[in-house]
Amino acid sequence: MTGLRSLLPDLLVHSAPLPVDRIGADFAARFAGVPATSSACAEPAVLYPVTGSDIPVLLGMYGCEERVRGWLPGGAADLVERAVAPEHVVDPPCQQAKSQLSALPVLRTTPRDAGPYITMGVVHAHDPETGESALSVHRMLVLSADRLAIWMVPGRQLLAMHRRLGRLPVSVNIGAPPAAMVASALSSAVLPDGVGKLDVAGALAGAPLTVADGISQPVRVLASAEIVLEGYLSDEVADEGAGVSLPEFLGYDGDTRSGLPVLTVTAVTTRRDPVYQAVIGPGREQSVILGLAGALSVALCGDPALADLHFPAAGGGMLTLFASVRPNSDLASAARRIFDRHRFVKLIVFTDTDVDIRCAEDVWWAVTTRANLGADCTTFDGYQPLAMDPSQAPGWRPGGTGRTFIDATSAHPVRRSFA
Template sequence: MKALSLRDALGECCLTHDVALPADRIAADFAVRFAGVPATSHTRPEPAVRYTATGHAIPVLLGMYGDEERVRNWLPGLPERSTVDSVAKLLDQRAEPEHVTKAQCQQQVSSLAALPVLRATPRDAGPFLTMGLVHAGEALSVHRMLVLDDSRLAIWMVPGRQLLALYEKNKKLPVSINIGAPPAALVASALSSAILGGVSKLEIAGALAGAPIAVAEGVTQPVRVLADSEIVLEGYLDGSTADEPPPVSLPEFLGYDGDARAGLPVITVTAVTTRHNPVYQAVIGPGREQSVILGLAGALSVALSGTDDDWRLIDDLHFSASGGGMLTLNVAIRKKSARDDERLTDVARRIFAQHRFVKLIVFTDPDVDLRNPEDLWWAVTTRANLGTDCHAFGDFRPLPMDPSQAPDWRGGHGGTTRTFVDATTPFALNTQRSFG
């Protein structure tokens, strides 16, 4: 059995073919016509759309991950519900990458200029790679990368990420950048490395795919590439730095403009290779794609965060697209005794402490569909009195991309609190219910 590639997944999709547009207009067209929350106010799955970028031979693919059910169907090993037992089984099924002789990318193109790299808005600092899966050592992660010229990229690495730690140890670090990587590898890349405790993300990707992920040796650098990618860049972090032109870089996953960064590490690109008739995959910044990828991986990461009795209360986890797949977490709780009514505070505090992007947790009973906003808000309306069932913790680090946590929010009332809502039925009142 072979792990599903992006090309395989494309064969299962109903692609929308659009007219040719300049590369700097494609993202705006997708946002208006196809994107869902939080790029627009439309709650809808996104179709997979292929654009022809004028002046480029390689088409652009957007929206591929914009439908959670579609992505789930590509990952046979993904648990239906995220629980202690289901993620333990996932770890047991992890598969070592399969080393192959040659990658699918055998055609070498002239330079980065051959790629139809997008600008999401006219305010962007420049054209950004947004779906390049960076692989170096055991690090596997997606970063925004600004195209500086035909052979150089500036990369933003969030502090605490595995790739940045490798770079700080070795200023000349070989990397591969895999565009159009297998879906299982892309979802696994968003898992928390700290939670995995040394388990390789590519091994987890193999478990999600139900088959090992194929890797091959690079042609110009001592680095592995994901063999079934559409486009592969090889290069190295060389110790030099560059600035993103201010005032803004590109829209973040929540829909707000990100700040331009100074002193970003530079990747010197030594090869750009493609497979036959490749597609260039991107995301537009705000939009459902990132929310789906981050949310699926985030639910697994939270489930992997504990194994004790508190964690065994968790019946399922789901990150809402409205929170960008990171800030708003819905948790179904299956209580077994009246004591469980009092344990949600400890569960919430531990989640906030281990997953710093989580801002709001809503606890529900198992009969509530966590993926249905109307059902979720029905539970909040009928099973919570917010005066007593809404709880806040202070003294957490602020998230720069969330305006409400800025110091000047509401006249200086921005803050670093984290909040949970208990929308569960008290155990004494639910004994006559049957939660399936």
């Protein structure tokens, strides 16, 4: 086995080909966990043969946090210090065959979606003037045989680069190595000047990532990806149209957008036997990816109060943070620093280090026995609402845009009683 298949010895293969528009629903019904369903379970990796296509669809690869951690031997303690520049190669696996955008089994997750969306394409771009590079994942709606509409959240590095340069060559790497996928979700603000996400991905992987030159654009491509799209962003824009964008990572439908930049595809290359990797929208995979990257981003800020960090799937890997802290830490100051630097964090639960923050029952046991919420729950006001959180939408109960932390640590005078 090669490519992503080599990472998945327990890969499940669906027994018969399915139409592309039924694959997402089948995975959601049979395998998906929180927040897609009420099942608190890790998701298996499943390969779906596709009716009328030679390229199967891979779902669930990132649906188990323990499995993903096993692919990333590099820890967070000295991640930036171990960052290593990617290695350039010729004849990369991702360019073994040529293809077309129309040949890819792009999923339409629900009948409500505005259309088929590419959901696991790691976009890479480079600014030749500053040397800055962007690495990030965005939803991309297929508009035609060679055009995609790409949604970039305001403030993202790729959008700023596009606005600065105008025409921007990019590569879209589908089935990228896990270290690149997790690094793509890191906060750029926590990285020092001169250190890019691909450099950090090398530290996560324990070896430099490999890159190659594009065949149609002056871009870098991830050499070990399953499928690579090359193209460019210009001043052309398009609307996503009617319906919803696709179910967002928290399990709710997303809003369609207007005036999105258009990515014009100029080449599609693949491995000889590629898989098309996707996520179903509200599933566990995005929560695991975002959660691992979020914990790294918070850890890279170097707060001495924090002993360990975990973003659970129930918060989409972004909104809720469980943090074990060292004794006698100033929790209010630590919480304020996190909320100010990481704008998607809505709730923090602080625990002692004897609590397993990767076990939700253990965390809520600590909340139950080591906190009285009337005194141990603190909310900071003055933050902007988060668009993906329905409880912060206009019309919800007043006061829904604050940021809150719970002190579920044992009080110092009685700490010995809580062993």
